[in-house]
Each structure stands twice: as C-alpha cells, then as structure tokens.
Amino acid sequence: MKRRIKKVAVIGSGIMGSGIACHFANIGAEVLLLDIVPNQLTESEQKKGLTLENNAVRNRIVNDNLVAALKSNPSPIYDKKFANRITTGNTTDDLAKIKDVDWIIEVVVERLDIKKAVYEQIEKYRKPGTLITSNTSGIPIHLMSEGRSEDFQEHFCGTHFFNPVRYLKLFEIIPGPKTKPEVLDFLNNYGEQFLGKTSVVAKDTPAFIGNRIGIYGIMSLFHLVKDMEMTIEEVDKLTGPVIGRPKSATFRTVDVVGLDTLVHVANGLYENCPNDEAHNLFQLPDFISKMMENKWLGSKTKQGFYKKVDKEILSLDLNTLEYRPQQKANFQTLEATKSIDKVIDRFKVLVKGKDKAGEFYRKSFAGLFAYVSNRIPEITDDLYKIDDAMKAGFGWEHGPFQVWDAVGVQAGLDMIKETGEQAAPWIEEMLASGNQSFYTVKDGSNYYYDIPSKSQKKIPGQDTFIILDNIRNNKKVWGNSETTLHDLGDGILNLEFHSKMNAIGGGVISGINKAIDIAENEYEGLVIGNQAANFSVGANLAMIFMMAVEQEYDELNFAIKSFQDTMMRVRYSAIPVIAAPHGMTLGGGCELTMHADKAVxxxxxxxxxxxxxVGVIPGGGGSKEMALRASDQFKKNDVKLNILQEYFMTVGTAKVATSAYEAYDLGILQKGKDVIVVNKDRQIAEAKKHALLLAQAGYTPPVHRKDIQVLGKQALGAFLVGTDGMLAGKYISDHDRKIANKLAYVMAGGDLSEPTLVTEQYLLDMEREAFLSLCTEKKTLERIQYMLTKGKPLRN
Structure with a gap:
C-alpha cells in the first residue's frame, strides 16, 4: 500500500509539540494541534466574564503555546504564512477529528501513566492503519503500547525529534515489539525525503542513541573539569568550533537547553543503566546538585554557568560557586592548529599536545572512544548510526568513530589503555582482521566496518546523495587555489568553492569562467554548489578594501566589471547553470544565485x-537584477512605483531571508523557476537532476534583455524625498542617505524624464559607477574595515 501523509495530528502543544507541528506545516502538511482544556480561568478571563465552557478558554493552552512558538527566535517556521496550515483544538472536544489524519504524534508529558491514558482515548477514534508514534525521549517504547489493540501496536513506535525541531536534523525511530517492518521503512524514508532529517533506527534502550552518547559526553566533562581543575571558559574553548562543535560548546549549550533537562535525562540513565561501565559518571557532581538547588538552570532562569549582569557576561567559578568576570583561555596546542583549516585534520595534532589542552583531549577522547565502542550492539548494531546521531542531534561536524579514524584506530586504542579505560573486544578483532579504519570510500560511496562480518559494508541510503568529499580525488576535471570542478556524471559538472568562507574573489571568478568554458565545450550543464557550512558570504571584501585604500580605481573598476561580466556569463552561457545555495548566501553569493538559470x-x-x-550597493549585477525583476512585475494599471519601491527597500535595508521560502517573498528566489529542497544532503543530486532536465529539453540560452522598464525621475524623486525624510527623522545617517540615493539613481535608471526601456548593460554600467564612487568615501572604507576586523556592520 502506498502511504501518503497529508494530515497530521500532534497531541501536546508544549515546546516540542508546537515545534513538530510547525515543521510539518513547513513541508506542506495540514496539522491538527491539540492540548488539554484548562481547569481554571485566568484573572483576565474572569474579568471578561468568560466561563470554562467558552471556546477561547477551552483552547487557551494550545493557542498560547503555538503563539509563543511562532514568536520564538529562531523561528520554528519557514514562513509565517505557513502557520495557517495548523488548526488548534483540545483533547476533550476535538479528539474525534483524528479519524481523518494519516499520522498521530503524541508529545504529552513524560509520564507513562498519562501517555497510556492518552492512547486509550486515541484508540477510540483512530482509524486502523493510521501511524501512531510518541516523541518520548526516555520512556521504553515497549511499555507504552501494552494493552493496546494488535493494529495499534503494529503501527506504533517512537519518533524522537530533537529541539529545535526545524534546525536539528536527528530523527530517531524506535520500534516497539510488534511494529511492522514496513512502518519503520516508511518513517525512515519519510524522515529523510520529506522532513529533511537524518533518520536513525535505534533500539529501545534508555535515551536511545543521541542522548545516551550526548549526555555521557557532557557528564564525563562535568567530572573531568573538576579532576583537571579547569574553568568553564577553558572547557568551552576546547569543545567548540576548534573540534567542529557548535559555538555554544559545552557549558553554554547546557545553559540554552536547561540544566534541569540535562539532569532529568542523566538521572534516568543512572537509574536505568546499572550495568553501564560508566554508570558512576551519570551521578551528579556536587556543583550540579547545588546549581539545581539554587535553580540556576541556565537561560530560562537568567543564570546558569553564565550570567548576564548589565552588558557583562559573568562566568561561574565551579569551586566557589560565585560569578566572576570571564577569563580568557589560551593553549599552545590550539595555536598549533590555527593553520589547519579542515577540522578533521586537527585531531591528530590536538591529542599530541604537551599542555593541559593535550591532556584534556587525550582523556576526553579516550573516554568517548571506549564508551561508544561498548554501546555496540547494546544501542545499535551499526557504528555509523552513532556518528549520524551525534552529528544530526548535537551539531557535531564529525561523529566519535570519524574522530577516532582521524586520530588513528590503533593510536586511539593506545590512548584508551593509557587512561585506564577499556574498549570493546571488537576493536582489537577489527584491527586483527586487517581493517585499519571504521570508514572507507569506494566508487564515491561511504563504507563502514560491519562487526559481525568483519568487513566493510556500504552505508545504505546513499543512492539519492552526491557527496563531494568522496569524488574529489577521482572525479576532478580542473581546479585552482579557490575552486574545484568535478564530474558528477551524465554530462553534468559541479564547481565547488573552497576560498575562506567561500568568498568570491579573483580565484572564484576565474573558476566560474573556466567551468563554463569546459562545460560549453565538452559537457551538458553546470552546477555551482558546495557542501560547506555556507554557500558564499559574498565578495572578497579584503581585496576591495586594499584596492580602495591604495586608490587603485582602474584595477577596482576592472575587478567589478569582471564580476558583472561573469554573472552575465552565468545567465547567458550555452549550457544550463544551476546554483545550489544553502546557509549564508550573501552579497555576491546572492547575486550569483539570482543570475543562474535555476536555483535549487x-x-x-x-x-x-x-x-x-559595508557602505556600498550591490555591484555584481544585484542592483540591476532587482530593477529588472521589478520591471517584470509591472502590469497594466499597476502603481509601478510601489512595486519598484518594494525591491528598492529589500536592497536598501539589507534584508536577509531567514529561509528559502521567505526569499520567494523578497523576490530573491522566484516561484515557478527556483525550487527548494528540505534535506540539504540531497541538494547537489537534485541540482544535477535539474541541470540534466534542462539540457535534455534542448536548452537554449535566454535572450539578452533590452526591455527593462525604468521609471526615471518619477521614481528617483520619490526615493530622494523618502531618504530625506528618513534622515530628518534620524532613522538613518547622512552616509546611509548617500548610499540609498546612489541605489535609487541606479534602480530608477537615472534621471530620465519619463519611463524608458533600457538594456541590462545600461543598468550594469550605472551600478558599477555608483559602487566605485562609494569606494572613494572615507565612511565606506571605515565600514569595510570594521566588518573585516569586527565581523559586524558599523553605523557611521
């Protein structure tokens, strides 16, 4: 039977329930979100003379929770309009509506008796065959479905999302004793393809995979920090981006998640895992117990390991439990990794450090390596699932076994023995069998060490992915210091940037032109995409700054024209060019995306x-493109100025879309042309597919535009009046006005006396002239320098 998910019911509207509801709304599903009826009126409701029978009162809990979720930052929803896909109600009046849904997700309080009572009610209305899952993070799945019907149990399992649901990719699927294999297969595929998740089928063990390993990691650090007499700043310095972990590292992460949440899971593991060799590590250290007593739970109570007082952030001294000014953490070992760009290449250096940092890494990694080896086959049979869970659920760039591979399996085993830990016997057996690593790459696919067969097996589910790391060596067509061109097969190439932050400078411009040359002569199409954290942060600011400071205006003019010409080549090349933006796609990265035949x-x-x-206007065709897109929106009897003004404001206020869907609203992505994929892992494969489709349909380049309607003085005058008013009201600075007026001149097409049709080159020349003139301004140079040194904009 082909199963489709059109409508979902979410029972429980707390932080997780509302987040799950929002994410299903993100992907286009209709959502019924239910919660309990309040048992008493609020003071405000009493003053209004309302009763418990009033509909607004009965749905108050669910509505308040959803409103709070939609107001939260970061937002759980791609576009505020998508909230219209969510209908709210209560479990007393509206539970019967679940008969019409395809999937029921229970997200009520973590108490077995309450969950079982909810299931009893659900079974009265659920139609046979409907999926029913629980988002529990700790209660055994087999206990929940006891006493339910055969059909209920066959379609029941755990589906554990991580918070925040939109952003964390882990989707753990935990089968019950009678869950049908086809239900697991469906959920596994649905999570990957539609929810954009990393689906991991876990065993029904305490805390499943992600939290079992993640909580061990945090609790072991809580003990290690005391044993090694380290500060929280030192630990956060060592466990953050330097090893591919989030900026919040360890202690800041706990503050954000909530110490009480961590303690709840740790206590559960202490009680339910008596045979775990690390059992004692799940016992709370004294300083954690004291923090719990004091209700220092983190962000939710305004203090935890860190506390903000006025504008200063203080740190907790774990010895005195008093807050003090932050202390800078410096280690010689970290200095040795500054020239190593790839995180995976740093681990070998870090564990060899001669200072406290090196000792910390040896002890913490040895403990982690031993622990994960001993969890197989308890929590999973396959080591890659542990790595997948930690990357997708905790934001680690590399999982424990990948880090172990980077250190060296034998070297990691030696570290384990030196620190008094004990690895699982299968590690020695693996090395004895001739397998020297947990992972290998063959024919562009990842393989993992399979313990029972003592051989490397292909990781399933890769057929829909293209992993650039795996084809970089044997599929390289061309490259320079900032780009690499790969053959994706079927006549499609991929150009990958690897400049710092994927900034667009001379090397990238050269790479784009060379890629188009090669594609036009020998291939069918080109994808411009990468699998770094961000697509591109824009033009190489440092290069622009140096040219402007040294007043090399001819060279700067040439560089800008080269950028513009390259963007036009992307648009008018003889082969389809597909851009695959993700993460930060700013400035020049945005301009590149807007000029491609299609964005995936x-x-x-x-x-x-x-x-x-940074004190300039878009100079790589972005200002031109916004004027062009406004012109394309003009219809008979429209107030054309209003349309142009929307595009002008998008550029003039430097608006950044918070999702690809929001980029549709800003006119940066175009409905009907550009497409959106929820699972970033599928992006390059999807972009290749679209390039191939365009090529096979007999691709013809678009015709050079000579029909862009600009409004001239009519628009320019209105914009100049507007910027004067903004300055008078002190909303903008004098330099802001100068930049805005330059943009206005370009997007209006100059001071033409009447609306006129112009060419793209006409607008590009105006754009370049405006960009250059702003680069001669002292205040612009101050803005660029501030961005380069501080990483944030200056208002001057």
Whole structure:
C-alpha cells in the first residue's frame, strides 16, 4: 500500500509539540494541534466574564503555546504564512477529528501513566492503519503500547525529534515489539525525503542513541573539569568550533537547553543503566546538585554557568560557586592548529599536545572512544548510526568513530589503555582482521566496518546523495587555489568553492569562467554548489578594501566589471547553470544565485543583498537584477512605483531571508523557476537532476534583455524625498542617505524624464559607477574595515 501523509495530528502543544507541528506545516502538511482544556480561568478571563465552557478558554493552552512558538527566535517556521496550515483544538472536544489524519504524534508529558491514558482515548477514534508514534525521549517504547489493540501496536513506535525541531536534523525511530517492518521503512524514508532529517533506527534502550552518547559526553566533562581543575571558559574553548562543535560548546549549550533537562535525562540513565561501565559518571557532581538547588538552570532562569549582569557576561567559578568576570583561555596546542583549516585534520595534532589542552583531549577522547565502542550492539548494531546521531542531534561536524579514524584506530586504542579505560573486544578483532579504519570510500560511496562480518559494508541510503568529499580525488576535471570542478556524471559538472568562507574573489571568478568554458565545450550543464557550512558570504571584501585604500580605481573598476561580466556569463552561457545555495548566501553569493538559470536552494538558506552594511550597493549585477525583476512585475494599471519601491527597500535595508521560502517573498528566489529542497544532503543530486532536465529539453540560452522598464525621475524623486525624510527623522545617517540615493539613481535608471526601456548593460554600467564612487568615501572604507576586523556592520 502506498502511504501518503497529508494530515497530521500532534497531541501536546508544549515546546516540542508546537515545534513538530510547525515543521510539518513547513513541508506542506495540514496539522491538527491539540492540548488539554484548562481547569481554571485566568484573572483576565474572569474579568471578561468568560466561563470554562467558552471556546477561547477551552483552547487557551494550545493557542498560547503555538503563539509563543511562532514568536520564538529562531523561528520554528519557514514562513509565517505557513502557520495557517495548523488548526488548534483540545483533547476533550476535538479528539474525534483524528479519524481523518494519516499520522498521530503524541508529545504529552513524560509520564507513562498519562501517555497510556492518552492512547486509550486515541484508540477510540483512530482509524486502523493510521501511524501512531510518541516523541518520548526516555520512556521504553515497549511499555507504552501494552494493552493496546494488535493494529495499534503494529503501527506504533517512537519518533524522537530533537529541539529545535526545524534546525536539528536527528530523527530517531524506535520500534516497539510488534511494529511492522514496513512502518519503520516508511518513517525512515519519510524522515529523510520529506522532513529533511537524518533518520536513525535505534533500539529501545534508555535515551536511545543521541542522548545516551550526548549526555555521557557532557557528564564525563562535568567530572573531568573538576579532576583537571579547569574553568568553564577553558572547557568551552576546547569543545567548540576548534573540534567542529557548535559555538555554544559545552557549558553554554547546557545553559540554552536547561540544566534541569540535562539532569532529568542523566538521572534516568543512572537509574536505568546499572550495568553501564560508566554508570558512576551519570551521578551528579556536587556543583550540579547545588546549581539545581539554587535553580540556576541556565537561560530560562537568567543564570546558569553564565550570567548576564548589565552588558557583562559573568562566568561561574565551579569551586566557589560565585560569578566572576570571564577569563580568557589560551593553549599552545590550539595555536598549533590555527593553520589547519579542515577540522578533521586537527585531531591528530590536538591529542599530541604537551599542555593541559593535550591532556584534556587525550582523556576526553579516550573516554568517548571506549564508551561508544561498548554501546555496540547494546544501542545499535551499526557504528555509523552513532556518528549520524551525534552529528544530526548535537551539531557535531564529525561523529566519535570519524574522530577516532582521524586520530588513528590503533593510536586511539593506545590512548584508551593509557587512561585506564577499556574498549570493546571488537576493536582489537577489527584491527586483527586487517581493517585499519571504521570508514572507507569506494566508487564515491561511504563504507563502514560491519562487526559481525568483519568487513566493510556500504552505508545504505546513499543512492539519492552526491557527496563531494568522496569524488574529489577521482572525479576532478580542473581546479585552482579557490575552486574545484568535478564530474558528477551524465554530462553534468559541479564547481565547488573552497576560498575562506567561500568568498568570491579573483580565484572564484576565474573558476566560474573556466567551468563554463569546459562545460560549453565538452559537457551538458553546470552546477555551482558546495557542501560547506555556507554557500558564499559574498565578495572578497579584503581585496576591495586594499584596492580602495591604495586608490587603485582602474584595477577596482576592472575587478567589478569582471564580476558583472561573469554573472552575465552565468545567465547567458550555452549550457544550463544551476546554483545550489544553502546557509549564508550573501552579497555576491546572492547575486550569483539570482543570475543562474535555476536555483535549487536548501530550505535553510539565509540569502540577501547585504552590501549596504559595508557602505556600498550591490555591484555584481544585484542592483540591476532587482530593477529588472521589478520591471517584470509591472502590469497594466499597476502603481509601478510601489512595486519598484518594494525591491528598492529589500536592497536598501539589507534584508536577509531567514529561509528559502521567505526569499520567494523578497523576490530573491522566484516561484515557478527556483525550487527548494528540505534535506540539504540531497541538494547537489537534485541540482544535477535539474541541470540534466534542462539540457535534455534542448536548452537554449535566454535572450539578452533590452526591455527593462525604468521609471526615471518619477521614481528617483520619490526615493530622494523618502531618504530625506528618513534622515530628518534620524532613522538613518547622512552616509546611509548617500548610499540609498546612489541605489535609487541606479534602480530608477537615472534621471530620465519619463519611463524608458533600457538594456541590462545600461543598468550594469550605472551600478558599477555608483559602487566605485562609494569606494572613494572615507565612511565606506571605515565600514569595510570594521566588518573585516569586527565581523559586524558599523553605523557611521
């Protein structure tokens, strides 16, 4: 039977329930979100003379929770309009409506008796065959479905999302004793393809996979920090981006998640895992117990390991439990990794450090390596699932077994023995069998060490992915210092940037032109995409700054024209060019995306023309393109100025879309042309597919545009009046006005006396002239320098 999910019911509207509801709304599903009826009126409701029978009162809990979720930052929803896909109600009046849904997700309080009572009610209305899952993070799945019907149990399992649901990719699927294999297969595929998740089928063990390993990691650090007499700043310095972990590292992460949440899971593991060799590590250290007593739970109570007082952030001294000014953490070992760009290449250096940092890494990694080896086959049979869970659920760039491979399996085993830990016997057996690593790459696919067969097996589910790391060596067609051109097969190439932050400078421009040359002569199409954290942060600001400071205006003019010409080549080349933006896609990265034949954007794409922040206007065709797109929107009897003004404001306020869907609203992505993929892992494969489709349909380049309607003085005058008013009201600075007026001149097409049809080159020349003139301004140079040194915009 082909199963489709059109409508979902979410029972429980707390932080997780509302987050799950929002994410299903993100992907286009209709959602019924239910919660309990309040048992008493609020003071406000009493003053209004309402009763418990009033509909607004009965749905107050669910409505308040959903409103709070939609107001939260970061937002759980791609576009505020998508909230219309969610209908709210209560479990007393509206539970019968679940008969019409395809999937029921229970997200009520973590108490077995309450969950079982909810299931009893659900079974009265659920139609046979409907999926029923629980988002529990700790209660055994087999206990929940006891006493339910055969059909209920066959279609029941755990589906554990991680918070925040939109952003964390882990989707753990935990079968019950009678769950049908086809139900697991469906959920596994649905999670990957539609929810954009990393689906991991886990065993029904305490805390499943992600939290079992993640909580061990945090609790072991809580003990290690005391044993080694380290500060929380030192630990956060060592466990953050330097090893591919989030900026919040360890202690800041606990503050964000909530110490009480961590303690709840740790206590559960202490009680339910008596045979775990690390059992004692799940016992709370004294300083954690004291923090719990004091209700220092983190962000939710305004203090935890860190506390903000006025504008200063203080740190907790774990010895005195008093807050003090933050202390800078410096280690010689970290200095040795500064020249190593790839995180995976740093681990070998880190564990050899001679200072406290090196000792910390040896002890913490040895403990982690031993622990994960001993969890197989308890929590999973396959080591890659542990790595997948930690990357997708905790934001680690590399999982424990990948890090172990980077250190060296034998070297890691030696570390384990030196620190008094004990690895599982299968590690020695693996090395004895001739397998020297947990992972290998063959024919562009990842393989993992399978313990029972003592051989490397292909990781399933890769057929829909293209992993650039795996084809970089044997599929390389051409490259320079900032780009690499790969053959994706079927006549499609991929150009990957690897400049710092994927900034667009001379090397990238050269790479784009060379890629188009090669594609036009020998291939069918080109994808421009990468699998780094961000697509591109824009033009190489340092290069622009140096040219402007040294007043090399001819060279700067040539560089800008080269950028513009390259963008036009992307648009008018003889082969289809597909851009695959994701993450930060700013300035020049945005301009590149807008000039491609099609964008295949990841849902999590933060895209915008942000040049205003550094004192210039978009100079790589972005200003021209916004004027062109406004012109294409003009219809008979429209107030054309209003349409142009929307595009002008998008650029003038440096708006950045918080999702690819929001980029549709800003006119940066175009409905009907550009497409969005929820699972970023599928993006390059999807972009290749679209390039191939365009090529096979007999691709013909678009015709050079000579029909862009500009409004001239009519628009320019209105914009100049507007910027004067903004300055008078002190909303903008004098320099802001100058930049805005330059943009106005370009997007209006100059001071033409009447609306006129112009060419793209006409607008590009005006755009370049405006960009150059702003680069001669002292205040613009101050803005660029501030961005380069501080990483944030200056308002001057």
């Amino acid at each position: 954007a990841a849902a999590e794409t933060y895209i915008g023309l942000v040049e205003f922040g």
